[in-house]
Amino acid sequence: MAVKSVSLRVSMQGHCQVENITERVRAALKDTQLRAGILTIFIKHTTASVLIIEDEPGIRADTKAIWERLIPADPTWQHNERNAGEDNGHSHLRGQLQGQSLTVPFNDGAMVLGTWQQVVVLDFDTRARTRELVLQVIGE
DSSP states (O other): OEEEEEEEEEEEOOTTEEEEOHHHHHHHHHHHTOOSEEEEEEESOSSEEEEEEEOSHHHHHHHHHHHHHHSOOOTTSHHHHHSTTOOOHHHHHHHHHHOSEEEEEEETTEEOOOTTEEEEEEEOSSSOEEEEEEEEEEEO
C-alpha cells in the first residue's frame, strides 16, 4: 500500500461559510495516481470542519441556521471570558461537534460519492482566514 499526502489551502470568510472543495479534492486524488483505497480529508483548525452535503443554496442556508440554533454566539462562553478579545467560543464548540476529518473510499482513481454528495469546508470562525487541509491517501 502506498501513502501519499497533499496539502490544500482555502480562503474562508467565517460565519458558517460553506466552500465546495470537491473538484480540488478530485484533482489532488487524480494526481496521486492511486487507483483504489481510502482518502482522509483533515482540516488543521478547531473552528472549521469538513463534511459531505448536497451543495445547494437551501442546504447552505439551513446549515447556517441549524448551527445558529444549536450553538449560538454568546459573549458569556467561558472561552470568550477567559481569553480577552476572543469572541469565537461558539466557533470552537461547533467544530468539536462537526469534527475535523472525513474519510471517503475511492475506486478507479475517483471518490465513491453518491449522486448529490459534495465535499465542503464549513468555517465557523468570526473572521476571515486561510484554512489548511491535509489529504492523506492510502491505496494502490
